[in-house]
Amino acid sequence: MVILEKGMTPTRAQILVKQCAQRGARIVDGIEDITPVQGTVLVTALTKWEALVDAIPKWNKSDERWGKLQIVSLDWVQHAIQHDRLPSPGTFELFRSKTARFAPSTLRTPFNTVEPPPASFIPKSNSSRNSKPSPSRPSARPAVDAKNDVKIDAKIDTKVDTKIFRAPKKPASHEVIVLSDESDDDKPLTASSSAATAATATALVHGPGAAVAFGDHGSDHSDAAASDLDDEAVHHMAARLEAHAQAAAAGGSGKTAVPPGMSAWHCFTPSSSRPSNLNKHITDVLETLKTRHEHSTEETAKFRALQYRKAINALKRFPEKIVKVEQLKKKHLPGIGDKILAKIDQICKTGTCDAASTSAPEWEPVVAEFMKLHGVGPTTAKHWYHQGYRTVDDLRQDRLHLLNATQHTALKYWGDLNERIPRLEVGQVAKLVQVAAQLLFGPETSVFAMGSFRRGAADCGDIDIILSHPKPPKMAVSPLHTLVAQLKSQGLLIDDLTAGHVHEKYMGICRVAPTARARRIDLLWVPHDELGASLLYFTGSDVFNRSMRLYAHRKGMSLNQHGLFANVVRVKGQKLNEGTRIAGADEAEIFEKLGIPYLPPEERNA
DNA sequence: GCCA
DNA sequence: CAGTACG
DNA sequence: TGGCCGTTACTG
Numbered sequence: 074m075v076i077l078e079k080g081m082t083p084t085r086a087q088i089l090v091k092q093c094a095q096r097g098a099r100i101v102d103g104i105e106d107i108t109p110v111q112g113t114v115l116v117t118a119l120t121k122w123e124a125l126v127d128a129i130p131k132w133n134k135s136d137e138r139w140g141k142l143q144i145v146s147l148d149w150v151q152h153a154i155q156h157d158r159l160p161s162p163g164t165f166e167l168f169r170s171k172t173a174r175f176a177p178s179t180l181r182t183p184f185n186t187v188e189p190p191p192a193s194f195i196p197k198s199n200s201s202r203n204s205k206p207s208p209s210r211p212s213a214r215p216a217v218d219a220k221n222d223v224k225i226d227a228k229i230d231t232k233v234d235t236k237i238f239r240a241p242k243k244p245a246s247h248e249v250i251v252l253s254d255e256s257d258d259d260k261p262l263t264a265s266s267s268a269a270t271a272a273t274a275t276a277l278v279h280g281p282g283a284a285v286a287f288g289d290h291g292s293d294h295s296d297a298a299a300s301d302l303d304d305e306a307v308h309h310m311a312a313r314l315e316a317h318a319q320a321a322a323a324g325g326s327g328k329t330a331v332p333p334g335m336s337a338w339h340c341f342t343p344s345s346s347r348p349s350n351l352n353k354h355i356t357d358v359l360e361t362l363k364t365r366h367e368h369s370t371e372e373t374a375k376f377r378a379l380q381y382r383k384a385i386n387a388l389k390r391f392p393e394k395i396v397k398v399e400q401l402k403k404k405h406l407p408g409i410g411d412k413i414l415a416k417i418d419q420i421c422k423t424g425t426c427d428a429a430s431t432s433a434p435e436w437e438p439v440v441a442e443f444m445k446l447h448g449v450g451p452t453t454a455k456h457w458y459h460q461g462y463r464t465v466d467d468l469r470q471d472r473l474h475l476l477n478a479t480q481h482t483a484l485k486y487w488g489d490l491n492e493r494i495p496r497l498e499v500g501q502v503a504k505l506v507q508v509a510a511q512l513l514f515g516p517e518t519s520v521f522a523m524g525s526f527r528r529g530a531a532d533c534g535d536i537d538i539i540l541s542h543p544k545p546p547k548m549a550v551s552p553l554h555t556l557v558a559q560l561k562s563q564g565l566l567i568d569d570l571t572a573g574h575v576h577e578k579y580m581g582i583c584r585v586a587p588t589a590r591a592r593r594i595d596l597l598w599v600p601h602d603e604l605g606a607s608l609l610y611f612t613g614s615d616v617f618n619r620s621m622r623l624y625a626h627r628k629g630m631s632l633n634q635h636g637l638f639a640n641v642v643r644v645k646g647q648k649l650n651e652g653t654r655i656a657g658a659d660e661a662e663i664f665e666k667l668g669i670p671y672l673p674p675e676e677r678n679a
Numbered sequence: 680g681c682c683a
Numbered sequence: 684c685a686g687t688a689c690g
Numbered sequence: 691t692g693g694c695c696g697t698t699a700c701t702g
Binding site: 448449450451452453479523524525535537570578580595597610611612613614615616617618619 | 685686687688689690
């Protein structure tokens with residue numbers, strides 16, 4: 074058995090191996106010489122399929138050994154052991170690896186360009202769909218096809234995990250192999266046309282947007298929905314935006330004072346939106362670095378990406394154009410450290426920097442394109458890349474066995490969903506939802522258009538709506554479910570991204586009119602006494618939320634969409650009890666209890 | 680990659 | 684549980 | 691050097 078699963082504890086790995094051995098498996102150390110005759114190779118994590126391929130580079134797909142090889146998931150092993158359905162003793166082998174890692178430079182995947190994996194590959198995420206996964210391979214295999222089995226598997230897994238193998242945090246490296254992304258950074262083989270397409274599309278997404286005229290907001294606000302969609306609030310907000318526009322135009326002196334020593338906290342710092350970015354020459358370069366890290370599956374990469382994001386934000390609102398680093402060195406912007414400072418220095422002098430001018434690995438634009446599909450993250454995107462898929466069209470070809478329900482739905486509206494949504498249209502949809510909700514549940518129903526809309530954005534990526542009611546109707550099905558059904562019958566909602574029965578958050582696709590574009594929409598139904606916390610959460614921005622939550626954490630409190638909690642007991646960062654809820658119904662009160670000066674939504678664009 |  | 688998503 | 695938001699919600 075090749076144990077590759079990230080985070081798998083040595084204990085658990087050891088027990089799996091032992092259990093398999095007890096059932097007659099021959100244990101083979103080392104993976105260089107896999108020569109299965111009639112047996113099975115078990116791969117605990119399908120996510121490491123590529124790694125296995127890397128590990129046996131001398132094979133090619135016509136090698137007859139492929140036909141003898143069966144690759145299964147961890148769930149399969151667990152299930153098989155539980156039901157005593159492992160292949161009969163002596164007919165299968167387990168391969169373990171003792172070495173800490175493979176040498177990436179010498180190992181290449183034999184088919185990283187065209188061929189999908191052999192039919193014996195059983196994707197965990199799709200196993201319930203593949204009722205006949207591999208007709209050409211009659212090798213013994215426990216039934217894992219039925220949905221029930223999969224569920225049972227999951228339960229077993231959980232039970233085993235929590236009760237028996239609750240585990241050391243750090244897996245020993247000789248047992249667990251974590252492959253880094255570096256092994257994927259192959260030199261480009263071919264210049265694929267899809268790469269160019271992806272790059273272009275990315276450029277469009279990151280392109281204009283902030284450039285839309287500020288003056289539009291006034292008129293938008295009058296028919297769009299701000300807090301509760303009521304006119305007074307709308308006008309108040311419009312006036313405020315007006316003031317900000319002027320302040321920004323005048324040079325941005327209209328900021329509220331940040332308490333001393335708090336400038337590093339985004340949740341303390343008003344984000345007075347400045348229409349023009351004076352440092353585009355720098356942020357553009359940093360943006361490409363940020364993007365690269367976002368697409369990586371490596372654990373540290375996402376924090377780097379986050380850090381770049383913060384740095385870019387800071388630079389965007391820096392009041393002067395930076396032509397030499399010294400301008401920054403004396404000011405010291407929080408979030409910009411030595412490394413980025415050095416890069417800025419290089420950018421000032423040469424227009425770019427080393428890290429950004431080295432060309433991206435071949436997989437990067439492909440992964441970037443795949444990740445634009447809702448429900449696809451870096452891990453899935455990279456799997457698909459390794460399976461030979463290169464374009465969204467490739468995915469479409471194989472959609473039935475490749476995509477899960479969410480991804481499948483998202484793909485249907487691929488073109489529309491990658492478009493920005495004009496502010497006006499967000500307001501229109503919110504209004505329609507408000508009318509429907511109030512007809513169903515009465516005029517006391519509150520409806521709020523949230524997200525970047527509430528922060529005053531001229532266009533949005535999706536439509537976020539919060540609903541609440543002081544005395545929710547007691548019905549057989551939840552109010553949210555009722556509302557969704559109603560909106561579907563009206564034709565406003567046209568598809569679901571959350572399939573099952575919705576508890577509190579619905580995600581789906583809507584269309585303001587039959588001929589209009591399809592849009593992403595999120596509906597939140599919240600208890601009335603959590604309205605404040607929910608508004609705070611759903612207003613964002615994400616960076617702002619994270620900052621505020623971290624700040625709460627540091628003060629021994631905890632903040633989430635349900636409320637602000639005090640007296641939280643944590644041991645090594647792990648929360649042991651929930652604490653006492655000290656705020657939740659009122660947004661401003663949460664700021665107050667945290668000791669953060671209140672910031673209106675349009676100042677939360679951290 | 681930044682920061683306590 | 685891992686992966687993805689939400690702000 | 692370890693942590694980086696949330697014992698967040700939803701899917702499979």
